[in-house]
Amino acid sequence: MRRTPAVLGVAAVVVTGLAPAAGAETVTTADTIHTVTLVTGDRVVVQDVGGRQTATVVPRPGSSGDFVNQRIDGDLYVMPATALPYLGSSLDRSLFDVSALIRDGITDQVPVQVTANAATANVPGVQDGKVTAESGAAFGAALAAQAGRDAKNHFADRGPLFGTVSQVRLAAPGAPQQVHPNFPMHTVRILTMNGANTPVDAALGVINTNDGRNFNAFPYSTAGEARVSVPAGDYGMVAWFPTFDSAGRVTSVRVVVQDIVVTSDQTVTIDGSKATSQITVSTPKPSNLTSESLEYFRSAQTMGSQGYGFGVGNGTAFVAPSAPAKVGGFHFNVLTHSESPAGTTTPYSYDLKIDNDGALAANQHYKVSADQVATLKESYYSDKPRQEGIARIIFLPYEVFGFGQFAPFGAPLQRTEYVLGSPDLVYSDALLASMTTGGGFTPGGFRNFAANTTTPIEWLRGPLAPGLSTPPAGTTSWLCSACRRDDTIRVTLVPVLDSNGHGLYLDPPATGTVSTSHFQLLSGGKALIDGKDVVGGEATAPAAQADYKIVYDQTRTAPWFHQSTVSHSEWTFGSAHSGAQTVPNGWLCDPITGKATDCSALPMVTASYQLKAGLDGNAPAGPDQVVVTFGHAPGGQNLPFQKADIQVSFDGGATWTPTFLADLGGGRYRAQWTNPASTTGGDVSLRVSATDVAGNSLTQSVTSAFSVPGAQS
The missing domain is CATH 2.60.40.10 (Immunoglobulins)
Incomplete structure (x- = not known):
């Protein structure tokens, strides 16, 4: 894959399957698989296999939103983007700590504790202090609707959730409390702006790049300010500035990364208006972007890492060019799914992943040539016309974690799908046979494809x-x-x-x-x-x-x-x-x-x-x-x-x-x-x-x- 003018690597991979029917006693396997129901009704399938961890989101019925994943070393958080503005205030972050939910055995229903400013609070989806796989869809839909309304005012005056709820917490141990190091601590005041004197909310990631054990967290800047207490040292920071439409869908995101050195109490300003380099990808054949995901990864020099993935859908994404990281490792990946224009006689798609290694370049236009791609002749069998989804998680050579979201299409379908061919890239797909019900999760295996080759692949060809x-x-x-x-x-x-x-x-x-x-x-x-x-x-x-x-x-x-x-x-x-x-x-x-x-x-x-x-x-x-x-x-x-x-x-x-x-x-x-x-x-x-x-x-x-x-x- 070419990014003008540099050459970059690209890849793709997918997730594996759901557990058998609810209530089944699954056989213990060395390749551990867990399916976790979130409070929003979305399901997350997590698998550890062959030294890699993969997570794929099965969205709640009717969902059209995008998802965010956050990782601190081995702990994984997954949440719809609509939850971000409410984390730490109205929504307990532990509700979305997938790793802790698995450890606590909370996989098919979520116990919650609701604090409200009314004697009787009507919380969509909450039944007898729990949110189940079926009722969670109501919680997720209500949250998306509120995010859409609050976005009109840039979340300046959120008000209570659902009209009366001041907080929804996980009624279980949840994530372990972070242990602060026994060092002198300094207060860092982080101001998030959209141009001079314009405070704005932002989702943040902060890690000590000397040793992630010293500090590693995801604060949220409310009304343009967040504060963290950290020991002296080198720090890597990422700020995400999303915008939402009235339905709670992400319409754009601006990303700024910068490093700081902390020696005393200080104030740091992160300006989203500096993210002016738009991410664009051109393909050998004309194609329209249908979904885009951005993945930030920062590793500390001694131990520890932080990952932050952000789904943008078909919205626009901009980044601010950054100086090369001086301490620890830095990667920023762009994953795009694009499809042939409507009415194309023989439909096709492209799945591409681009890696910025060490720094964010000013030029974010990427170009793919025909001799760099592998051709997949995909056949999607379907005994009823239905909306299906394909998730293609992509592992670059250094990655051990992959996250997937489903791109919808109408089945039955025969389509040519193009991916970059390289022995360093590992591909594995997952099919969701019914985007309407969230049923029929079908994982694929890990595969490599060489450029200029053609591979036929069939899905759900019967008998089953x-x-x-x-x-x-x-x-x-x-x-x-x-x-x-x-x-x-x-x-x-x-x-x-x-x-x-x-x-x-x-x-x-x-x-x-x-x-x-x-x-x-x-x-x-x-x-x-x-x-x-x-x-x-x-x-x-x-x-x-x-x-x-x-x-x-x-x-x-x-x-x-x-x-x-x-x-x-x-x-x-x-x-x-x-x-x-x-x-x-x-x-x-x-x-x-x-x-x-x-x-x-x-x-x-x-x-x-x-x-x-x-x-x-x-x-x-x-x-x-x-x-x-x-x-x-x-x-x-x-x-x-x-x-x-x-x-x-x-x-x-x-x-x-x-x-x-x-x-x-x-x-x-x-x-x-x-x-x-x-x-x-x-x-x-x-x-x-x-x-x-x-x-x-x-x-x-x-x-x-x-x-x-x-x-x-």
Whole structure:
């Protein structure tokens, strides 16, 4: 990527998935995943995997706002930008401390304490002292509306929240109190201005760049002033000056960074009017900016760091040129998502990330050439027309944290998406299948793309069925999904897999949404594991060779889809004491110790589907086919298959019709049949089975795997 005149690096990466249905006992994994509901009804999915941490926001239904993330070393805060002006006054910052909420086990509802100037205060979304995943949307909408109103007066006279509320606090331990160092302290008065004699609010970040343990915080300047008490030393400061529209959306932001040396009490002025360098990006083909995020990162010389990410949507962003940082590290990244003009015959998009290393340059125009990009041919399958979203989090080589927001689009859709190609850039995407309901979170894996290459990628191509996850090529550390270590059997299913290997997680049960499942591990007529709404577990097994069966039933219905609603899967396999390691080095088979000692993969059979249905999940009446590839759990031996069978049902599984089956070799089978024509059309169910030469087998049925539309009059 070129920034006139310098050359800069660019990248992209994404997040991983939501937990299974609410109330499910998820299996502990070495790659920890947490989903946290904020008081505003937005959800944050946090994953630690492979030394990186990623966080993706699933916005509340109806949300169109942008988000801010703040990081002090390992602690993460995530909040809608509309919350910023109220932090520390009407809103307790702990409400948005995602790391502390996870530590306190506050993931699906937020206990709050409300202080009001009326005997009975009506706080939107608060029910019996809690904000739930469903009620939080009302809190978030009311907060956005108030921010829109207060922005007209530049937040000079905020008044109480929602008319009567002076403060909303987290009714839980929350974030630990910052321990102040035992040093002589100096008061720094920070004045935030928009030109001479014009005080203005600003969100701040302040870190001691000698050692972040001395001071590291995010004060807010109210009415143009903030005060901090700090020890002597070198400090890095960032000030964000946002503007909002009447709906609480960010329309612009000005960013000023500057370093100071503190030796005594002093006053520092930060002038937002100096941010006059507008950030712009030009792409090889014409494109319109739809979302932009800015990321500030400052690291101390000895220990500690501070990160501050700010979503700007399609607003404008300006920065003030800065002098090179003298103490500690400095980065300022710009992440843009732009799309082809309306009416373009073949739609496309660009996702670009630009790094300012060491200082903010005066020239903030960036230019991308065609020979620098990689081409992704993306297909988004959708059995109902709906608004979906794609989040592309980007990791530059030095980054260990990535934050993602969803860019909406109408599905089904085929689109060309351009990203910068480089071995130093890591890409991983997440799909939100329903922006309306917040359902269908589908993570992707970490990937690299070379410039001038083309890669096809398919999302939610059916049938959607339970299965086992597979580590991406080149993975050196991975938690085995179906393994035995000594005499402990451990299995973790992915609730829903698409044909491209993406794992979709079940939506939390709600009005109109059903997410339920039943998992059993059986042997010798005894249930070793028998759990509702779980995707696996651990069980102690006899050392001697024995036969085992896993039965997994699942029902999933929601307003945003109508296919692949019910599945029944049965795995049979043999297993004995594992006294040697057969999985690759680096694989984790014990989530507690992180060891792979004496670990071997279970010989579970897997199935991968390739239907001929279109992007809308429909196939015409007449001849049809599916190619099914049978294999085995990752890390295990790929045994030959001795038999297979594929059947279809046109009456919801009441009766099954055999297909003409051709063995293509290597575990691949092609089944052919004829879809009947009718005036009303209907859904077609699919049932497959295969048995390898050792007797291990899989039988799996999927109700409404695809649809045949009615005949046109």
